[in-house]
Amino acid sequence: MNGRVFENPVSGERIVIPAPVPGGGDVLRWELFLAPGGRVPSSHAHPRQEEVFSVAEGLMRFRVNGRPWTLGPGESISVAPGTVHSFANAGPGTARVLVETRPALAMAELLETAAAMADGTLRTARLLPSVPRLHELVLFMRDFEPEVRAPYLPAALVRAVIRPLAWLVRRGGLDRRYRRWRPSPEPQVRPGAWFRQSRH
Numbered sequence: 001m002n003g004r005v006f007e008n009p010v011s012g013e014r015i016v017i018p019a020p021v022p023g024g025g026d027v028l029r030w031e032l033f034l035a036p037g038g039r040v041p042s043s044h045a046h047p048r049q050e051e052v053f054s055v056a057e058g059l060m061r062f063r064v065n066g067r068p069w070t071l072g073p074g075e076s077i078s079v080a081p082g083t084v085h086s087f088a089n090a091g092p093g094t095a096r097v098l099v100e101t102r103p104a105l106a107m108a109e110l111l112e113t114a115a116a117m118a119d120g121t122l123r124t125a126r127l128l129p130s131v132p133r134l135h136e137l138v139l140f141m142r143d144f145e146p147e148v149r150a151p152y153l154p155a156a157l158v159r160a161v162i163r164p165l166a167w168l169v170r171r172g173g174l175d176r177r178y179r180r181w182r183p184s185p186e187p188q189v190r191p192g193a194w195f196r197q198s199r200h
Contacts, residue, residue: 004108010118012038012089015111028104030111032097034060039088041118043151050102051079053087058095062087084151109183110144116181135169136178142166143182 003018012035017028032053043063053062054076062069062077064085069077079085089095101107117136141150141162149155169175 004112006112006115008041008115008118010121011041012036013040013115015115017108017111026104027100027102028107029098029100030108032095032099034058034087034089034095034097036089036092036094038095040086041114043084043086044148045082045084045151046079046101046147047149047155048081048103048146049105049107050081051085052100052102053077053079054098054100056096056098058089058093059091060087060095060097061090105147106144107147110147112183113140113144113181116183117178120177120181135165135174138162138165139169139175139178 003016005014005016007014014033014035016031016033018031053060053071055071055073057073060071062071062085064077064079065083070090071077117140121133141148141158142165145159145162150158
């Protein structure tokens with residue numbers, strides 16, 4: 001399987017997931033290019049995954065559990081599972097960040113789906129071009145429940161609301177556009193050597 005490259009026109013993210021390297025283990029290593037002024041769309045948490053961000057070029061601003069951090073080349077930050085966080089480009093040029101997500105789960109598919117959703121809504125919506133319809137967000141949150149959750153709300157409450165709503169959306173046939181955004185099922189990407197060679 002070849003590597004994948006996709007862009008989120010709303011957040012300014014360009015994501016590069018290299019082809020898998022044998023023996024890479026249960027970890028997803030990917031490269032983030034963030035345009036000036038770019039930022040992750042919202043604060044979020046990964047219930048079961050740890051993320052490590054290593055800045056290779058540019059200047060990045062992170063907010064982890066409410067605490068701000070500004071990192072430059074050669075600096076890293078680790079985000080523990082369940083920790084609310086966000087990030088943005090804090091410099092005048094494109095930032096390049098090496099990211100390690102462990103365990104991988106379906107994070108590669110999540111990243112690709114989020115980029116496709118942003119591109120799709122930007123092309124088709126009129127009044128709110130950068131915001132997916134609410135029922136599409138419900139489907140996204142249901143499909144990637146192990147990988148991402150909304151911040152601050154009790155997880156049990158979110159599940160109790162999202163799961164029946166997602167069932168109703170699919171039952172009513174309102175998921176056609178969302179299905180077009182989902183990537184075809186394929187093995188999880190687990191590249192390895194490129195990231196280790198880039199670490200300081």
